[in-house]
Structure formats: C-alpha cells, structure tokens
Amino acid sequence: MANNVGGAIAADLAQIRAQAAALNIALPQAPYDGPETQATGSTTTGSSFAERMRQAVDGVNQQDHAAGQQMAAVDSGQSDDLVGAMLTSQQASLSFSMLMQVRNKVVTAVEDLVKLPI
Known part of the structure; x- marks a missing residue:
C-alpha cells in the first residue's frame, strides 16, 4: 500500500x-523523492528550514534598513521621492507581518507536536 501511495504522490x-x-514557473525541489528516501532516512541536498527562515529574516531586515534609509533621505531633504519611501516602508512592514505570521504558525505547529501522545 505504501508503494501505491508513493507512486501516486x-x-x-x-x-x-x-x-x-x-x-514557465520555477518550483523549488521538494525534499520528497519517493518512499525509498523516507525508508532510508536520507534527504536530498538543499536548504534546511532553519536556513530558509534565516534568509527570510535577513531579507526582511534588509528591506527595513532600505526603508529606513529612504525615509531618512526624505526627512533630511536629500530625496524628493516621498511616494517611493512610503511604498518601501509599507513593503517592509508587510514583509515583517508575513514573517511574524509564519513564525506564529511554526510555533503553533511545534506546540501541537509537543502535545501529541507518544
């Protein structure tokens, strides 16, 4: 039965x-290559979840710094691009909110796993 499910997947x-x-969409390679991968316990090469979260945090941090620099340039009179600064600021804010939602989902999932009976 496992082979049928694995074949269907x-x-x-x-x-x-x-x-x-x-x-013409590029999909990331999934860590699942079939039942033989799960049986041996080996995983395919690629980014771990922790690495991807670290990259996401770094990306959000860079967006926040860029937004801060643009806002500072507008405040000091070095730039007249108020609309661009506001858009960058909103994008950074949305990225941060999305990152927090992902973090909350992960925390909830871990809490649910801890509560599972053994």
Whole structure:
C-alpha cells in the first residue's frame, strides 16, 4: 500500500512539475523523492528550514534598513521621492507581518507536536 501511495504522490508531483514548466514557473525541489528516501532516512541536498527562515529574516531586515534609509533621505531633504519611501516602508512592514505570521504558525505547529501522545 505504501508503494501505491508513493507512486501516486510521485505521479502527482510529476504532473505538477509538468504544468509548472508549461507555465514557465520555477518550483523549488521538494525534499520528497519517493518512499525509498523516507525508508532510508536520507534527504536530498538543499536548504534546511532553519536556513530558509534565516534568509527570510535577513531579507526582511534588509528591506527595513532600505526603508529606513529612504525615509531618512526624505526627512533630511536629500530625496524628493516621498511616494517611493512610503511604498518601501509599507513593503517592509508587510514583509515583517508575513514573517511574524509564519513564525506564529511554526510555533503553533511545534506546540501541537509537543502535545501529541507518544
């Protein structure tokens, strides 16, 4: 039965990749390559969740610094691009909010896992 489910998942994944290729969308490589990967416990090479979260935090931090620099330039009179500064500030704010939502979901998921009976 595990082979049937694994085969169905692999077929669905191949179909999704084919549709994404037709739409010219690049999908990240999933860590799931079939039942043999799960049975051996090995994972494919790629970024871990912690690395991706660190990259996301760094990206949000860079956006915040860029927004701060643009706002400081407008405040000091070095730039007249108030609209651009406000847009950058709002983008940084939305990115931070999204990052906090992801963090909250991860914390909730970990708490749910801790509560699972063994």
